Amino acid sequence: LENLNFEAKPGQTIGIIGGTGSGKSTLVNLIPRFYDVSEGAVLIDGQDVRSLPLDDLRQSVGIVMQKAVLFQGTIYDNILWGNEDATEEEVIQALKDAQAWEFVSAKEQGIYTKVEQGGRNLSGGQKQRLSIARALVRRPRILILDDSTSALDYATDAKLRKAIRELTYHPTTFIVSQRTSSICYADEIIVLDDGEVVGIGNHEQLMEQCPVYQEIHQSQFQDRKEA
Numbered sequence: 001l002e003n004l005n006f007e008a009k010p011g012q013t014i015g016i017i018g019g020t021g022s023g024k025s026t027l028v029n030l031i032p033r034f035y036d037v038s039e040g041a042v043l044i045d046g047q048d049v050r051s052l053p054l055d056d057l058r059q060s061v062g063i064v065m066q067k068a069v070l071f072q073g074t075i076y077d078n079i080l081w082g083n084e085d086a087t088e089e090e091v092i093q094a095l096k097d098a099q100a101w102e103f104v105s106a107k108e109q110g111i112y113t114k115v116e117q118g119g120r121n122l123s124g125g126q127k128q129r130l131s132i133a134r135a136l137v138r139r140p141r142i143l144i145l146d147d148s149t150s151a152l153d154y155a156t157d158a159k160l161r162k163a164i165r166e167l168t169y170h171p172t173t174f175i176v177s178q179r180t181s182s183i184c185y186a187d188e189i190i191v192l193d194d195g196e197v198v199g200i201g202n203h204e205q206l207m208e209q210c211p212v213y214q215e216i217h218q219s220q221f222q223d224r225k226e227a
């Protein structure tokens with residue numbers, strides 16, 4: 001990543017878009033320090049993340065990785081991994097916000113349904129929603145969704161975004177996506193191309209000024225119309 005400079009204000013939603021390998025995951029992984037910068041700095045409330053106790057930092061960040069990781073155990077166990085002190089009620093609320101409650105509650109054992117190793121008995125979209133619930137149950141100050149709604153249909157993705165906007169604790173949210181429909185409402189969108197920022201702005205501004213963004217948007221708009 002080079003020449004990247006932006007600020008996310010508390011409660012804002014930041015969209016990050018760009019092709020495969022453009023550096024989207026690298027960028028968001030700098031926040032919970034899965035990597036550290038080689039130059040420059042990532043600051044939270046004006047403090048360099050490298051100066052914060054790692055436990056505190058990780059506690060305040062809820063990150064949903066690109067590949068959903070579920071382990072053998074109940075759905076409940078899997079969600080508690082995000083916050084072991086969460087009550088059953090809080091787990092159910094997180095499942096509702098993550099748009100997972102409908103399919104979980106339809107199962108005979110509900111939140112006590114067994115998840116097989118790697119989540120083999122769940123669909124891709126179900127796994128993604130459980131991973132999101134796990135991040136939400138922690139009520140994070142910073143929420144990061146790294147391409148974690150790619151298996152959801154447009155309607156469910158839209159419902160999820162609405163639920164996130166309505167969270168009472170207003171996390172600062174980073175949404176990484178390859179689809180403009182998932183990030184076009186964001187306060188600020190960062191367009192990456194091969195590790196470089198080729199556009200920063202809201203949807204309207206980028207549609208006017210950023211050819212890379214226009215191209216992504218138009219190709220998908222065409223796809224959707226055809227679908």
Ligand SMILES: Nc1ncnc2c1ncn2[C@@H]1O[C@H](COP(=O)(O)OP(=O)(O)O)[C@@H](O)[C@H]1O
Nearest residue numbers: 018019020021022023024025026027176192195
């Ligand atoms: N751990 C790593 N070590 C070295 N290079 C990496 C590592 N992870 C990713 N990369 C490279 O960095 C670039 C950006 O990757 P990534 O951030 O995963 O992109 P995106 O999420 O936009 O698909 C790619 O060229 C990728 O091969």
Ligand SMILES: [Mg+2]
Nearest residue numbers: 024025066147
């Ligand atoms: Mg990625």
